[in-house]
Amino acid sequence: MTEAKTKPYEVAHEFSDRAILVGVDRGQRGWPIEEDMAELARLVDTAGAEIVGEVTQRLDRSNPRTFIGPGKAEEIGRLAEDTKATLVVFDDDLSPSQQANVENLMLGVKVLDRTALILDIFALHARSREGRLQVELAQMEYLLPRLRGLWRHFGQAAAAAGGALGIGTRGPGETQLETDRRLARKRIQEVRRELKAVSAARDTQRHARHRSGVYRIALVGYTNAGKSTLLNALTGAGVLVQDKLFATLDATTRQLELPEGRIVTLTDTVGFINKLPHSLVEAFKSTLDEVREADLLLHVVDTSHAMAGAQIAAVSEVLGELGVSGSPQMLVYNKTDLIDEAELLQLQRRSPDAVFVSGVSGAGLESLLERIASEAAHRDRTIDVLVPYTRGDLVKMAHEEAHIILEEHVESGTHLILRVPTARADFFAPFVRVAEED
Numbered sequence: 001m002t003e004a005k006t007k008p009y010e011v012a013h014e015f016s017d018r019a020i021l022v023g024v025d026r027g028q029r030g031w032p033i034e035e036d037m038a039e040l041a042r043l044v045d046t047a048g049a050e051i052v053g054e055v056t057q058r059l060d061r062s063n064p065r066t067f068i069g070p071g072k073a074e075e076i077g078r079l080a081e082d083t084k085a086t087l088v089v090f091d092d093d094l095s096p097s098q099q100a101n102v103e104n105l106m107l108g109v110k111v112l113d114r115t116a117l118i119l120d121i122f123a124l125h126a127r128s129r130e131g132r133l134q135v136e137l138a139q140m141e142y143l144l145p146r147l148r149g150l151w152r153h154f155g156q157a158a159a160a161a162g163g164a165l166g167i168g169t170r171g172p173g174e175t176q177l178e179t180d181r182r183l184a185r186k187r188i189q190e191v192r193r194e195l196k197a198v199s200a201a202r203d204t205q206r207h208a209r210h211r212s213g214v215y216r217i218a219l220v221g222y223t224n225a226g227k228s229t230l231l232n233a234l235t236g237a238g239v240l241v242q243d244k245l246f247a248t249l250d251a252t253t254r255q256l257e258l259p260e261g262r263i264v265t266l267t268d269t270v271g272f273i274n275k276l277p278h279s280l281v282e283a284f285k286s287t288l289d290e291v292r293e294a295d296l297l298l299h300v301v302d303t304s305h306a307m308a309g310a311q312i313a314a315v316s317e318v319l320g321e322l323g324v325s326g327s328p329q330m331l332v333y334n335k336t337d338l339i340d341e342a343e344l345l346q347l348q349r350r351s352p353d354a355v356f357v358s359g360v361s362g363a364g365l366e367s368l369l370e371r372i373a374s375e376a377a378h379r380d381r382t383i384d385v386l387v388p389y390t391r392g393d394l395v396k397m398a399h400e401e402a403h404i405i406l407e408e409h410v411e412s413g414t415h416l417i418l419r420v421p422t423a424r425a426d427f428f429a430p431f432v433r434v435a436e437e438d
């Protein structure tokens, strides 16, 4: 447990909140409590609060009323007073009643659970209209079951203040609660509708890419693994790169030219995290469609991170939740510039199918492109066609969207041997001389 002593003149102006972190150690093997708390600290820091204390407790089962033990909750209350904390952040999700109960034990201090904290960061980083709506949807759904807790809390406070909480006064409270709930539900419906309309334009683009048969690649991975850095390094996209969690919320798609000249698309997506709130996965459904429909997933890993292995497992879990565990995947170990040679060699031996790169130094990017090209080629068909001169449109299409292996002009038309996306091959079907599946 750390406890920062603060002197009156040490008021931190740049922070609006002073936070105490609370973690429960269940003795999980994958994520040691220290690493879990370090990640929570990064989340709190990203959210813009100053950390003034940390409390952990070894527990096999959480307390149904207060999540942590009641004694521990009181201890946190005292620590909050001593450190002038304004915020207590739990590393796990609390039920609405647990949250209300803990808040009752420490009046004047906000209690956030992991989901609320992550939602807060998302709200802070949301830029596009779609992103903001997605976050609002997740926030409203998070708040809806907590409205009751809020009102009960007020009711108890009123009773404690000597207010009579009789039959007459209970009525308006409940009515107010019902009104609030109805309003919240109405807003959820509105946001869903707006979201549908906003997403429609991107859906149209996505479907157009799909129909055109362009090979689509999505960057996925743990937050801060370097997905945006790789998109920039490979395509010069110029998207925001930050040493912060969840810097990217919107999907950005750029064209990428492979060594053989073929054009594919590369999409940067929102990062994942251990214990990612399900409501967020739901709310970001439309953005994550890019991941769902990709032909290839580049699973980017921060090689230098102490928890790289556990992060890979966490990402795989979310991919499972999205129903894309079966999609073609390539493991891309990024930030290899941060580990030493011996470590790298060992890792390469352990994961012979992975690609090792550095988005910052550029190391390994060429072999990454080659690997992508060979993956993409697997998906294409090689066709041998004789296109009559009356169908100049098809020759144009071939030049724009296919890899031309041979082109010669013969008496009856243009003889082409092409590697084309499966969806495009159909256009050439009437003129095929020899067709073979790759």
Ligand SMILES: Nc1nc2c(ncn2[C@@H]2O[C@H](COP(=O)(O)OP(=O)(O)OP(=O)(O)O)[C@@H](O)[C@H]2O)c(=O)[nH]1
Binding pocket: 221, 222, 223, 224, 225, 226, 227, 228, 229, 230, 240, 241, 242, 243, 244, 245, 246, 247, 248, 249, 270, 271, 272, 334, 335, 336, 337, 338, 357, 358, 359, 360, 361
């Ligand atoms: N040393 C080193 N740092 C890197 C490398 N790639 C990314 N970084 C740094 O890691 C941090 C996160 O990079 P981003 O590209 O924003 O990571 P991201 O995966 O897009 O993260 P989110 O959008 O937050 O999920 C930044 O500070 C980058 O400069 C790399 O290959 N080597």
Ligand SMILES: [Mg+2]
Binding pocket: 227, 228, 229, 240, 241, 247, 248, 268
């Ligand atoms: Mg990013």
